[in-house]
Amino acid sequence: MARILVTRPEEDAASFADILTGLGHQVQIEPLLSVRLRTDASLDTAGAQALLFTSANGVRAAARLTEERGLPALCVGDATARAAHEAGFDRIESAAGDVHDLAELVRGKCRPEAGPLVHVAGTISAGDLAGELTASGFEVRRAVVYETEAALRLSGEARAALADRRIDAVTLFSPRTARTFARIVQEAGLAHRLGTVDLLCLSAAVAETLDALPRRRLLVAAEPTQNALIELIQ
Structure with a gap:
């Protein structure tokens, strides 16, 4: 059993925390990024052959902006695909990886002459x-x-x-989250307390932002998926 600090945005953190709790871990949620729909947001799906989602946040935003659910939803990973399923999309494919894997999935499923692709993204x-x-x-x-x-x-x-050294591990899913964690821990004067903490990173790109931060171990998931990070924790 580990005491884990989960730093994902609130909506994503809740389901991830439930999984970790079910595995016997103690979880504390500390969202380091907050997500909001842009006031000028719009989604033009006219003539599109597929929607591309690189995050669950994009899925949730799209679901609020359009009733379109018939287009293929090509997702970067399984967590994003689950969000698409929950949002009512019924033609869902997961690249089970990163942006490069999603591009490869698109090339295998779509044709340039079949129409535009709509990448639903954040800033x-x-x-x-x-x-x-x-x-x-x-x-x-x-x-x-x-x-x-x-x-x-x-x-x-x-x-x-x-x-009080009541955290054994911190999960970090993105370079921006990792940079934010490093900054606010240092500003709080707590970096020296991380010597007994494992920093668990979704990818090498996340880990690279933490090189200068004290820690017990800096560990990277075998692949950039939530399941791989859970395996790392286990």
Whole structure:
């Protein structure tokens, strides 16, 4: 049993925490990014052959902006695919990986002449999905429909847990989350308390942002999926 600090945005953190709790771990949720729909958000699916989702946040934003559920929903990973299923999409494919894997899935499932692809994205996105697919001859409409805001400080509960060494591991799913964690832990004067904490990263890109941060171990999931991170925890 480990005491784990989960730093995902609130909606994603709840389901992830439930899984970890079911495996016998103690979980404390500390969202380091908050997500909101942009006030000027719109989604043009006219003539599109598929929707591309690189996050569950994009799925939830799309579900609020359109009643379209018949287009194929091509998702970066299994957690995003689950969100698409919950949102009512019924033609769902998961790349079970990262942006490069999603681009490969698109190339296998779609044809450039069949119509545009709509990438439902936030203001900050990992990788260059549109660039990869444009190079393969596809037309990509990038619909920026949500934005994320980084936390300014740790909550009192998280500060106390780190200060008292009541955290064994911290899960970090994105480079931006990792950078935010490093910044606010250092600003709180708690970086020296991380010597007994494992930093568990979804990918090497996440881990690279934490090189200078004290820790017990810096560990990277075998592949960039939630299931692989759970295996790392176990």
